[in-house]
Amino acid sequence: MTIDFKQDILAPVATDFATMDTFINEGITSKVALVMAVSKHVVEAGGKRMRPIMCLLAAKACGTEDLEKHRKLAAIIEMLHTATLVHDDVVDESGLRRGRPTANATWNNQTAVLVGDFLISRAFDLLVDLENMVLLKDFSTGTCEIAEGEVLQLQSQHQPDTTEATYLDIIHGKTSRLFELATEGSAILSGKDQYREPLKRYAGHFGNAFQIIDDILDYTSDAETLGKNIGDDLMEGKPTLPLISALQNTVGDDHDLIRKSIATGGTSDLDKIIQIVQNSGALDYCRKRATEETHTAIQALHELPNSQYRLALEKLALLALNRIQ
Template sequence: MQNIRRVVDSEFNAVNDFIIDQLHSRVALVENIGHYIIEAGGKRLRPLLALLSAQLIDDRCDQNHIKLAAVIEFIHTATLLHDDVVDISELRRGRPTANANWGNAPSVLVGDFLYSRAFQILVEIGNMPLMGLLSDTTNTIAEGEVLQLTRAGQAETDEQTYFDVIRSKTAVLFAAACAGSAILSNKLDAQQALYDYGMNLGIAFQLVDDILDYEGDPAETGKNIGDDLAEGKPTLPLIYVLQNGSEEEKAIIRQAISDKSAERLPEILDIVQRTGALDYCRQQAEQYSALAEQALAAMPENEAKTQMLRLCEIALGRKN
């Protein structure tokens, strides 16, 4: 990841500085929680995408791209805060979640603070089409999260619905990070290609995330294996078994989803392995990663593009 950052190194640091600056609040708890979650050491993948996209199409990032990158990170962080309330997660990136530390209430409200701060920064940028993209994106994320919620415990969820959920809750923000930069650079012909790149990369990224919930090493991912299972989330590994497993395997998975129980996790880890469910998910991730690569085909050849193509590989191989 550090190599990937190198091409926009000083801009990346400027984004981090700008983020810290924009966390300022006259209410101490807002700042504390804001810092806690922002500094949790995420990869800052989404803001990086905004910077790389600007560098790709225009060989430069200006101050507005830096602001956009911060906006993307703020929106992402707000969704994490709200998502943790929803999921009642206790660990994220290996640390207690904000809501485990402070309770649900501040997590909700500091999420609102970050959302609205993102829109305040967008007003500073003053680009209405960009504002449109980001308000649509935020709306879609909320819809996607609710859709996911309504599917929890529902073993009859199909693949199409699964992809609908991951597009909405995850991939649209990747897409907006990339396409938003094109809007700011006034390169409207590049907008769709960058949107497609971000969307497909985001889908690949979430597919790998959902695989890691069934094979990752908690020490490396900082996540609890089996979390999705315990929440009764019908993710693709399980959906595959429900379509292709033996009657017995199907019954075990169906029961675990509707009970929202990870009690039979070891057995289920074995099932998703031996039925080829994880292989299937990995193939899907590879396909979306390839689509992301293809989306950049007509883009200029430069160092930023090289790194964006490398991200398509990294998304597949990542361990967290």
């Protein structure tokens, strides 16, 4: 199925999206010039704004007419996302993101840490303005879990014994949890409690699929992944699903080489590792898992009434899956 992002996913909420995009910029106000400069830099470096779009689509899929509050929520989601990216780039010592210099590269780590803190605080500040206690609790718990996922990832770095279960905990925290906040938060704000759970389930499984796909692309050389290089994860000794699965499917020298590469990091054995990963059937397993997660996500949507918005959420999940097919 050919899916076009703009036409099939963005178009149904294009007007609200445009207003939301303006709001992201307006939401970042500070008397401190450096705060403004860095915040603008990182927010403008944003990608497709997939998370706020999910938030807006979820609201419409719940049957909400007026998205005034949801546009703010969507902007808050993007701000939180940006804050985590800014800190991630410090943690990963990244110089580029989506082809643009990162905040830590343009300024320095110090600035990136503190402006990231500002963005987290500002996101909460805007969230408080929505005056919804249930939403606030969901977000305050959720952001704890996101931070925990990031630390768990760090804790698992260079650990060849990392299990698939731990990997799933990591990606749930670092990726899926914010997806969940974007959609479940929308239902909370709409007062549509009956759609909270299915929208959370959709987002959680879609998030898992999205991250597994991202991790597959790190080992497939024909990937058109802007700003991401083949072997980045291996370089950092990150035990992602392709490696975890390859370890399960191999013995002897191949097995030992993967273990060693996770433990030490670096890409000196990248070509050999890619070959082992591919020959072991690990990528097939990852593709199967990503496909399963996508279908579970789409299944959850069936508890919502049929609409062009629900269809757009479905297509969003399928579009991500297209990247590995």
